[in-house]
Structure formats: structure tokens, C-alpha cells
Amino acid sequence: MGLLAGKRVFSIMALCMMVSLLLLPIVVALPSLAIGEEAPAGDAAKKDGDKVEKGRDVYYKTEGIVVGAPAPKTVDGPRDYPRYNFESRVLLWFANQQHLYYGSFVLAVPIFCMIIEFMGVVTKDKALAKRYDQLAYDFIKISLTAYSLTAILGGILIFTFLTLYPAFFSYLSGIFRPVMHIYALMFVAESGTLYIYYYGWDKMKEGFLKWIHLSMSVILNIIGTLLMFLANSWIGFMMSPAGVDEQGRYLGNIWHVIHTALWNPLNLHRILGNMAFGGGVVAAYAAYKFLASKTDEDRAHYDWMGYIAMALGVAFLIPLPFAGYWLMREVYAYRQQMGITLMGGLLAWLFIIQATMIGILFLSTNYYLWQAMGRMRGAEKYQRYIKYLVFILACGYMVFITPHTMVMTPAELKAMGGQQHPVLGNYGVMSAKNGGINVIITTTVLSFVWYMRGNKVSTVSWAKFGNIFMGIFFACAYFNIIFLAVYGYYIPANVRVGLSVPQVATTLSCLFFMFALNSVMMKGAKQLGPIEWGKISARSQYALIMLATAFTWMMGLMGYIRSSVRLFWHVNEIMRDNSPWAYTHTVGFAANMISFNVLFFWITILFVFWLGSLGAKKVPVESKAGIPGSIPQPIASH
Amino acid sequence: MKALMSLGALIGVAGLLLLGGMVLDVVPSTYIRLVEGYMPIQMLLEVACYVIGFTGLSYTLNAMGMAIPRFWQGIGFWVFFLLYLKYRMYPPIPFSVRAMYGTVSLVAVFMWVSASEEDWQKFKQPIMNVLDAQTGGNRLLRYLYLVLLPILIGGFSFNAMMPKSEEPIELRTVHPAPPASTKVHGKTYTLQTSQNPYRVNPEGKYDQEFSNANIVEQGMGRLMKPNANPWDDKNQGYLKYVREGGEIFYQNCHFCHGDNLNGRGLHAFAFNPIPANFTDPGTIAQLQETFIFWRVSKGGIGLPNEGFPWASVMPPWEQHLTVDEIWKVVLFEYWHTGYYPRTWD
Numbered sequence: 012m013g014l015l016a017g018k019r020v021f022s023i024m025a026l027c028m029m030v031s032l033l034l035l036p037i038v039v040a041l042p043s044l045a046i047g048e049e050a051p052a053g054d055a056a057k058k059d060g061d062k063v064e065k066g067r068d069v070y071y072k073t074e075g076i077v078v079g080a081p082a083p084k085t086v087d088g089p090r091d092y093p094r095y096n097f098e099s100r101v102l103l104w105f106a107n108q109q110h111l112y113y114g115s116f117v118l119a120v121p122i123f124c125m126i127i128e129f130m131g132v133v134t135k136d137k138a139l140a141k142r143y144d145q146l147a148y149d150f151i152k153i154s155l156t157a158y159s160l161t162a163i164l165g166g167i168l169i170f171t172f173l174t175l176y177p178a179f180f181s182y183l184s185g186i187f188r189p190v191m192h193i194y195a196l197m198f199v200a201e202s203g204t205l206y207i208y209y210y211g212w213d214k215m216k217e218g219f220l221k222w223i224h225l226s227m228s229v230i231l232n233i234i235g236t237l238l239m240f241l242a243n244s245w246i247g248f249m250m251s252p253a254g255v256d257e258q259g260r261y262l263g264n265i266w267h268v269i270h271t272a273l274w275n276p277l278n279l280h281r282i283l284g285n286m287a288f289g290g291g292v293v294a295a296y297a298a299y300k301f302l303a304s305k306t307d308e309d310r311a312h313y314d315w316m317g318y319i320a321m322a323l324g325v326a327f328l329i330p331l332p333f334a335g336y337w338l339m340r341e342v343y344a345y346r347q348q349m350g351i352t353l354m355g356g357l358l359a360w361l362f363i364i365q366a367t368m369i370g371i372l373f374l375s376t377n378y379y380l381w382q383a384m385g386r387m388r389g390a391e392k393y394q395r396y397i398k399y400l401v402f403i404l405a406c407g408y409m410v411f412i413t414p415h416t417m418v419m420t421p422a423e424l425k426a427m428g429g430q431q432h433p434v435l436g437n438y439g440v441m442s443a444k445n446g447g448i449n450v451i452i453t454t455t456v457l458s459f460v461w462y463m464r465g466n467k468v469s470t471v472s473w474a475k476f477g478n479i480f481m482g483i484f485f486a487c488a489y490f491n492i493i494f495l496a497v498y499g500y501y502i503p504a505n506v507r508v509g510l511s512v513p514q515v516a517t518t519l520s521c522l523f524f525m526f527a528l529n530s531v532m533m534k535g536a537k538q539l540g541p542i543e544w545g546k547i548s549a550r551s552q553y554a555l556i557m558l559a560t561a562f563t564w565m566m567g568l569m570g571y572i573r574s575s576v577r578l579f580w581h582v583n584e585i586m587r588d589n590s591p592w593a594y595t596h597t598v599g600f601a602a603n604m605i606s607f608n609v610l611f612f613w614i615t616i617l618f619v620f621w622l623g624s625l626g627a628k629k630v631p632v633e634s635k636a637g638i639p640g641s642i643p644q645p646i647a648s649h
Numbered sequence: 650m651k652a653l654m655s656l657g658a659l660i661g662v663a664g665l666l667l668l669g670g671m672v673l674d675v676v677p678s679t680y681i682r683l684v685e686g687y688m689p690i691q692m693l694l695e696v697a698c699y700v701i702g703f704t705g706l707s708y709t710l711n712a713m714g715m716a717i718p719r720f721w722q723g724i725g726f727w728v729f730f731l732l733y734l735k736y737r738m739y740p741p742i743p744f745s746v747r748a749m750y751g752t753v754s755l756v757a758v759f760m761w762v763s764a765s766e767e768d769w770q771k772f773k774q775p776i777m778n779v780l781d782a783q784t785g786g787n788r789l790l791r792y793l794y795l796v797l798l799p800i801l802i803g804g805f806s807f808n809a810m811m812p813k814s815e816e817p818i819e820l821r822t823v824h825p826a827p828p829a830s831t832k833v834h835g836k837t838y839t840l841q842t843s844q845n846p847y848r849v850n851p852e853g854k855y856d857q858e859f860s861n862a863n864i865v866e867q868g869m870g871r872l873m874k875p876n877a878n879p880w881d882d883k884n885q886g887y888l889k890y891v892r893e894g895g896e897i898f899y900q901n902c903h904f905c906h907g908d909n910l911n912g913r914g915l916h917a918f919a920f921n922p923i924p925a926n927f928t929d930p931g932t933i934a935q936l937q938e939t940f941i942f943w944r945v946s947k948g949g950i951g952l953p954n955e956g957f958p959w960a961s962v963m964p965p966w967e968q969h970l971t972v973d974e975i976w977k978v979v980l981f982e983y984w985h986t987g988y989y990p991r992t993w994d
Contacts, residue, residue, distance in 0.1 A: 398704075
């Protein structure tokens with residue numbers, strides 16, 4: 012008893028010490044924050060004979076003491092733009108994108124681990140708890156090697172900046188000087204926590220220590236999220252600078268520099284995007300392992316793993332378009348030109364490609380769910396209705412991807428009689444597209460509801476009423492979304508923009524209310540048969556791989572769009588890009604470059620998967636014949 | 650249920666006959682008119698009717714013991730949809746869009762026929778039969794495919810590589826991002842905040858709601874609202890300026906932009922691309938009034954870098970009209986099309 016209490020005290024002390032150590036970098040950096048505000052001001056005052064120069068914040072419109080140098084006016088030459096015999100921008104693009112892929116992955120996976128480990132801790136069923144624990148461990152194992160690669164790619168990125176864009180990087184690091192070391196030290200904290208979390212898994216698997224272990228995952232994720240927020244502040248600053256005057260001189264308020272107009276929407280969008288991407292990559296890993304499995308037991312485990320990863324990824328994918336919508340709204344509010352360049356002008360074609368990718372994500376998800384219903388006895392009753400869901404999805408998708416200005420030959424243009432098609436041109440505007448995507452998401456929710464009740468029959472007394480209510484609810488939701496999409500053509504633009512709120516509200520009501528109602532109805536439901544894990548078609552696994560590839564491609568695309576919208580600015584309206592590459596690439600070149608980045612990422616992540624499998628092979632695995640319908644058991648110990 | 654399915658089958662057969670007539674050029678595409686104002690939703694409803702019709706047809710044929718194999722159902726629906734886009738829709742849809750829709754519908758057909766294992770087996774059975782070539786007919790088909798497929802692919806490749814004499818496709822930025830401000834007749838206008846000075850009520854005060862209430866009705870015919878006739882001499886404020894804008898429009902702009910502001914003026918087809926169609930919901934309805942003011946003032950030569958390839962012959966109207974005249978023309982364009990200018994509040 013005494014020993015147990017001693018262990019508890021020791022572990023609490025260890026956790027407190029860890030938290031203190033993690034906070035240390037911030038505390039150490041605090042004086043530098045203060046110095047960052049005052050010391051240069053003091054220097055400036057000395058130089059100008061006690062005269063303090065003040066500047067006006069370009070965004071916050073507040074006055075501040077000038078403490079930084081103006082943004083350099085670069086010229087094309089070896090001093091500002093040294094180069095190899097290759098386009099520097101493309102090299103930077105590659106380094107940045109690879110770092111971002113891995114960064115997103117290693118930030119997302121620990122969040123999954125935290126959720127799954129928590130589910131394992133609170134689940135009363137011991138076998139299920141063990142499965143969750145094994146799954147969380149499998150997840151973190153995958154991310155560990157990826158973590159080292161992220162750090163290496165981060166180093167490569169910084170060297171690329173220093174070598175090819177020294178003037179720009181020097182300016183940016185000068186602006187962010189007060190938080191630069193916090194960022195670096197937080198990386199140390201992140202690494203330390205991750206290693207303790209991973210290597211302490213077995214030692215802390217029981218009782219109170221498990222809670223301590225779980226707490227570490229919370230800390231790990233807090234650090235990871237803060238790291239990402241800091242990185243986001245740089246791109247936020249480049250797009251919508253604040254905290255500097257018109258010449259780009261730092262005005263001493265680091266919060267203004269960080270908290271720019273687009274920082275918060277970027278943060279939200281990136282958290283959701285990372286999670287959806289992480290889920291996609293883990294699902295692809297599970298699909299790859301499923302397809303390569305030799306035993307039914309392995310297939311059952313990886314089928315289950317793929318399902319959980321997909322469900323987590325899609326849970327974050329569903330709100331992602333709404334977060335994107337908020338980001339675009341803020342972009343328009345910040346600079347109308349930027350918004351038009353993105354969605355109506357130079358980059359509008361890329362948004363059509365983006366819509367195509369979003370559609371692929373949702374189509375793949377639906378397809379996977381329909382395939383997954385094949386491993387449940389009793390789900391056959393839904394199969395004959397799937398064709399109608401396909402029709403609804405296809406209609407929504409076609410509306411969603413229709414360009415307003417179509418690609419056509421001059422002969423086609425003349426035959427059509429104008430730049431816009433009188434029928435299909437109407438699908439090219441926002442009102443129709445909002446309707447299209449909301450129809451797609453609502454259909455995905457419906458597929459999920461069908462999946463959740465696939466092998467069950469509700470036993471509650473009001474089951475019939477509940478089913479009718481759910482049917483009417485979905486029908487009304489579709490009607491409302493489509494009605495608002497049509498109505499949007501007849502009202503002023505500012506009101507039309509507001510219509511997206513009831514449309515989104517309708518979709519989200521379906522999501523939350525229908526899920527909740529379905530859960531209540533299915534509580535204690537009669538099971539028509541077990542879920543036969545592993546008995547799923549190979550097509551479903553290709554759908555998961557498709558899902559992950561589409562995520563990767565879309566991330567590359569959106570990163571390119573976000574970066575390109577600055578056009579010929581390093582820092583929008585503050586520091587001009589005077590390199591020979593200050594032009595926007597053609598759509599074809601950008602698409603090829605994104606595809607190359609995607610291919611490179613998948614080749615390297617396959618290497619990471621392979622490394623992970625090397626460790627697993629060392630553990631002897633009993634080759635047992637799988638029992639159809641049995642719960643998948645952990646395939647290896649850690 | 651049976652009666653409903655029979656009704657569906659009837660719709661399906663009627664639809665197929667109609668489309669067949671259009672493909673063979675016996676029935677014009679305009680036989681069933683696409684009603685202006687409802688065209689986009691009409692197209693979706695038509696396709697939905699076809700889907701219901703085909704479901705009924707399939708059910709009825711199944712009940713009669715003449716079930717269509719799943720393979721041919723899938724291929725048949727896809728071919729139907731391609732023909733529908735090509736022959737039913739008018740004006741003709743550009744190939745790029747038909748290719749997009751064709752790909753989506755192909756994916757949709759695949760999702761449908763492979764949604765369950767049973768359906769997938771049914772669908773791929775004829776393909777497997779040909780590959781296995783257990784019968785003489787299948788063996789012949791397999792040899793045919795062996796010869797025809799490379800020829801087909803070769804033909805496509807040859808066609809794709811062959812130099813074309815027609816003008817190449819040019820991606821064009823129709824609405825380039827506007828500058829933050831524009832200078833017209835010596836005065837600078839900030840595009841995000843400027844307002845049309847003639848959008849005023851009879852008392853002369855700026856009144857967006859008053860002007861919005863007096864624009865023409867959208868939809869069929871674009872009719873004027875009762876008591877909102879700009880050509881009534883007694884009108885003051887907004888409607889009076891709409892009339893003045895209309896006069897300027899018909900003296901200067903309608904030759905290209907057309908009597909109905911649909912981009913089909915007398916000279917429209919001399920240009921490539923033809924002038925902007927203001928009745929389309931994607932042109933002025935999407936933009937701030939100040940954007941139109943900037944475009945009208947600066948014309949084609951004032952397009953920014955982003956407006957590549959600067960394919961506009963519109964003159965810079967600031968050289969021919971006063972600032973007031975430009976604002977009035979813009980006012981008229983919104984009134985006539987029944988659209989509200991974009992605002993950001």
C-alpha cells in the first residue's frame with residue numbers, strides 16, 4: 012500500500028516537474044520579450060538624440076515606437092536572391108511542402124492517440140480497452156519515425172530559406188525575433204514529451220500511472236498545437252501583416268504581429284485539416300497492411316484500424332469546408348482584391364480543382380461506408396437504396412465542380428453564344444455551390460447513420476415513429492438546402508452570403524441531431540449479426556487509399572493557392588518579391604508540382620511504414636486462424 | 650407499388666424515345682423548352698425523372714422476366730447521360746464540361762454497380778466471360794478486343810497529337826481583382842467604400858433599400874414592378890436616374906451589350922470573346938457597383954496584369970462620358986437585370 016502511494020506521489024511529482032520544464036522555455040524567453048520591446052527603442056532614442064520615432068500599425072491602426080528596420084527593398088542579384096541553376100521558388104516550395112506534410116501528420120496523430128487512449132481508459136470492457144490501447148500505440152509508433160523526418164525537413168527548409176532567400180528570411184526572423192527561440196525550445200519540449208510518452212507506454216499501462224500517461228498526451232498535444240499556431244503566425248503575417256508600419260518596421264508589439272487578421276481562421280482550418288489528413292494517412296496505412304495481410308486475424312485488426320482512422324478523419328473533414336468558408340470570408344473582409352483573386356480571378360481555376368478534390372473525399376468516404384455495410388448481416392436492406400444516394404451525390408458533385416467560366420474553344424464559345432452557359436453557368440456561382448456541398452455532406456451523414464444501424468434493429472417502443480421522424484428530417488434538410496440555393500439567386504449578394512448560415516445549420520443539425528437520435532434509438536438494439544471485421548472488399552481499402560491521396564493532393568493545392576494569392580509580395584503590401592520568379596505559375600505547372608510533392612511524400616511515408624513494420628516483425632506473432640465475426644485482437648505486444 | 654413502377658416505366662420509355670428523337674435530329678432540342686429563370690433546377694429535375702423512369706423500367710422488365718443485365722444497365726445509363734448532355738441541352742455545352750460530367754457520371758455508375766459484392770459480381774461477369782473465353786462467341790470477342798483496343802488507343806493518341814487548325818483554348822480571367830482605388834477625371838475613388846451617388850430616394854438621400862425595391866422582377870420576362878416605371882416623367886430620385894442611365898446606355902453601350910443587356914448586341918459577334926452578359930448571375934450580380942464603375946471607366950486597356958490575356962475591346966469610357974454618366978449607366982444596368990449590387994455589410 013505504502014509502495015503504491017509512494018509511486019503515485021513520485022509520478023505526480025514527475026508530471027509536475029515535466030510541466031515546469033516545459034514552461035521553462037517560455038519563462039526564459041519572457042525577458043527577451045521585454046527586451047524586444049524596450050532595448051531597441053532605447054537604442055533608437057540614443058541615436059536620434061532622445062527623439063522617439065513613432066509609426067502607425069498597418070492593420071490595427073495603433074501608434075507604436077519604431078523598433079525594427081524597414082522591410083528590405085530587394086533587387087534581383089546574388090546578395091538578395093542567390094541561386095543554383097534552378098528556380099529557387101520551386102526548391103523552397105518542395106522543402107516547405109514536405110515539411111508541412113510531415114508536420115501535419117505528426118501533429119495530428121498524437122491527437123488521435125489521446126482520443127483513442129482515453130477511450131481505452133474509460134471503456135469498461137477489458138478486451139475492447141486493450142484493443143484501443145494497442146491501436147493508440149500503433150498510431151504513435153507510426154508517427155515516431157515521421158517525427159524525426161519532420162525535424163530533418165524543418166532543418167532543410169531553414170537552410171533553403173537562408174541560402175536562397177536570405178534578405179527575406181532575415182527580415183522575417185527579425186520581426187519574429189521575440190518568439191523565435193520559444194518556437195525552437197518548444198520543439199525540444201515536444202520531442203522530450205513524445206519520447207517519454209512512447210517509451211513509457213509499457214511502464215505506465217496500469218491504474219493511476221495510465222492516467223499520468225494519458226495526461227502526457229494532453230501536454231504533448233498542447234505543445235504541438237502551440238507550435239503550429241506560432242508557425243501559422245508567420246504565414247498569417249505574410250498574407251495580412253500587422254504590428255508593423257507601412258515600411259514594414261516592427262512597432263514593438265509582438266502580439267499584433269502574431270494576431271493578424273487571418274491568424275485565427277488559419278489556426279482553425281489547419282487543426283481540422285491536419286486531423287483529417289492524419290486520419291487519411293493512418294487509414295491508408297491500415298489499408299496497405301490489410302491488403303498485405305496473410306491471416307484473417309491481421310485482416311480483422313487492420314480493417315478495424317482503417318475504420319477508426321477513417322471515422323476520425325471524416326469527423327474533422329465534415330466541418331472543414333465551413334472553416335474554409337470562414338477563412339475566405341475573413342480574406343474578403345481583409346482585402347477584397349485578395350478574395351477576388353482567389354475565387355473569381357487568377358486563382359479561380361485552382362478552386363475548381365479544389366472542389367473536385369473535396370468531392371472525391373466525400374465520394375470515397377461514402378463508398379467506403381457502403382462497402383463496410385457488406386461486413387454486417389442485416390445491412391442488405393439498405394443496399395437497394397444506395398443508387399439513389401449515388402444519384403444525389405453525383406448531382407451535388409456536378410454542381411459543385413461546374414466552373415462559371417468554362418474552358419472552351421472559340422468555336423464552342425460562338426456556338427454557346429456567350430462567355431457563360433445560360434443553364435450550367437448558374438452552377439458556377441456560390442449560391443449553387445453552397446447547395447451542392449451541403450447536399451454532399453448531408454448524404455454522407457445519411458450514409459453514416461445507415462452504417463451505424465446496419466446490423467441492428469431498434470427495440471425502443473417509439474422506433475417506428477423515430478424512423479419516420481428521421482426520414483422526414485432528412486427530407487426537410489434536403490429541401491431546405493436546395494430551396495436556399497435557388498433562392499440565393501433572387502436576393503442581394505450580402506443577404507445571399509448570409510444564407511450559407513441556415514444551410515450549414517441544416518447540415519450540422521442533421522449531423523448532431525440525427526446521430527444523437529440514432530444512438531438513442533439503437534441503445535439496447537437487437538443485433539442481427541456481429542460486425543465481421545476483415546470481411547470487407549478490397550475495393551473499400553482502395554477507397555481509403557484514394558481518400559488519403561486526395562487529402563494529400565488537396566493540402567498541396569490549398570497551400571499553393573494560399574501562398575500564391577500574395578502574387579508578387581513576400582509580405583503583402585510591405586515587402587515586394589523582386590526575384591525573377593515573382594509571377595504566378597500556370598495551372599498545369601502547379602498541378603505537376605503538387606503531384607510530384609504528393610508522390611514524394613507517399614514514397615517516403617511508405618519507407619516510414621516499412622521501418623515501423625521492421626520493429627513489429629521482431630515480435631513473434633502466433634498465426635491463428637481468424638474466427639469470422641470475432642473481435643480483432645491486438646496482433647503484437649509492445 | 651406495381652402501378653407506380655409501371656408509371657415510372659412509361660416515363661422512362663417516353664424519355665428514351667424523346668432523347669432518341671433528339672439524337673437522330675427528328676425532335677428538336679427545344680421541343681421541351683428550358684424555361685428561363687428555372688433552367689438549372691429544370692435540368693436536375695429532368696435527370697431525376699429519367700432515373701425514376703429507368704428504375705420503373707428495370708422493375709417492370711424484371712417482373713416480365715426480361716431483366717437487363719447489370720453490366721448493360723450501368724453502361725446504358727452512362728451512355729444515356731452523355732447523349733443527354735450532348736443532344737438535349739442547349740446551347741451546346743463545351744466539351745471540357747461534358748468531359749467533367751462524363752467522368753463524374755462514370756464514377757457514379759461504378760459506385761452504383763460495385764456498392765455491394767453481389768452487384769459487383771453481376772456487373773463484372775460479362776467482362777470475366779470474355780476474358781475467360783469459354784465459348785466461341787466470347788473467344789471471338791476477345792480477339793476482336795485484342796485488335797480493336799490498340800487501334801482505338803492509337804487513334805486517340807494520333808488525334809490528340811495531330812496539329813489542329815482551330816484557335817487554341819485560352820483560359821481567361823474574366824473578373825480580375827480590382828485595385829484598391831481608381832482615379833477618374835482627377836478624383837480618386839476607393840473601390841471598397843465608394844457608393845453610387847444616384848442610388849437615392851425621391852428626397853435625394855442615399856437609400857439602397859428604396860432602389861432595391863424598385864428594380865425589375867427577375868425570372869421570366871424581367872417585368873417592371875407596378876409604379877416603378879423609370880419612363881414616367883413624374884419620377885424623382887433613383888428611377889429618374891435609371892432613365893437617364895438608360896438613355897446613355899442605348900446611345901453608347903447597347904451596340905455591343907445588347908438591348909436586353911445579355912451581351913448579344915448588333916456588333917457582339919464581331920468580337921472574341923463576345924461582350925459580357927449582364928443578365929448572367931455570375932457577372933454584375935457578383936460584383937460591387939464600384940467594380941463596374943472601374944471597368945467602365947478604364948475599359949479593356951485598363952485591365953490589370955491579372956486580366957491576362959486582356960481580351961476586351963471595351964473603350965475606356967472615362968474619355969467619352971462624365972463621372973455622373975458612368976454612375977447612371979451602372980445604375981441602369983442593375984435596374985434592368987433585376988440584380989442587386991454586391992455589398993459587404
